[in-house]
Amino acid sequence: MTPDAVIAAAAAPSDGGWLTALADWTVSLMDTIGPIGAGAAIALENLFPPLPSEVILPMAGLAASRGGFTLFEALFWTTAGSVVGAFALYGIGAWLGARRLTAFADKMPLLHPEDIDRTIAWFLKHGGKAVFFGRMLPIFRSLISIPAGIARMPLWRFGLLTTAGSLIWNTIFVLAGFFLGEQWHIVETYADVLQYVVIAVTAIGVAWFIYVRVRALLAARGTPGADAV
Template sequence: MSHLTTLVIHHGLLGIFLLMALESCCIPIPSEVVMPLAGFLAYRHLLGFWPAVAVATVANVVGSLVAYAIGNYAGRAFVLRYGRYVGLTPRHLERAERWFHRFGEATVFFGRMVPAVRTFVSLPAGFARMSVAQFVLFSLLGSFVWNLALVYGGYQLNKQWQLLADHVKPFTYLGAAILVAALLWFWLRRRAGQNAE
């Protein structure tokens, strides 16, 4: 996550464009991290609120068109074969396809606001050869609503940002301690098993 925040902080709108385009191009980058940070920076006057929303939305449409084209021209078999290299599992694709079959083309709008589905929803739209004009319109509207909500949330949370970080930090330390203990337990069990042989 630190690389994402660094990219946004140091490169501003260019960093947002890159990350959000990749997210819509089926690279699992969490917009739930990127866009609230943009709101935080907007509150600090280091970034424009509306430019951040606009750039993220355009980036989503650009990335979505790439994924749509892959679905349209390469097909499902290609996506399943090579999707694993970008973290796409059959489960991810099946979930997006279920949404598309259930809600039709409106999925492109509503799916933009559902984590996990939003990243891969362009693929079934491409498989179904949805109208490009409708696809762009629904992607634009859905992405705008999602990005506006996340940027606004980050903007409003700014005053509580440090307070939130202070409350989360003990859980981070606790999680690290549990992980170390689990690894130590696993290693000792394995050593005991080897000695028994």
């Protein structure tokens, strides 16, 4: 069996479906253009958060362990792809800007223009930590670039923090593929747990926000049942 065939066989998740197709596509991309293919796949993962980096990154490490390219190339190009994708989303945030978001919030029943101002003020104060640690959280690793663009975080600072956070996240999963080989799925299990925790915390936060705003809206209208919401 050829090295590429070994990688492809190890890449296929046991449950099949779209994850298998994604792993196969990642392997074929790396087989065609080498480690640059891994970087391109991670750039797309940043633009489309449903694509799981915890499947793409171990493929790069697995390919490096089979001699397709070096471990350094795997880490360099996947991190470069992360930065490119992050800057693309930063650009979207900068294009949206505070003015457009404020106008949008003014038209939404549960949002207020002050929410945008407070969010931007918070990001200006804590944005560095948010970008750095956000790069190591599923879903938020992509989305955190948009508020950074809205707040117009200095490009050099955004790039430095994004590179540092992405390098840590990428290294964990690339090394998992490099050292675990065909057993790289072990690390995917822990990544799934982290993703579920992030989704649960986000859902609770959104639900609490809606509850508070609906209650305040009913109270402002003098609705008797406001306290029972």
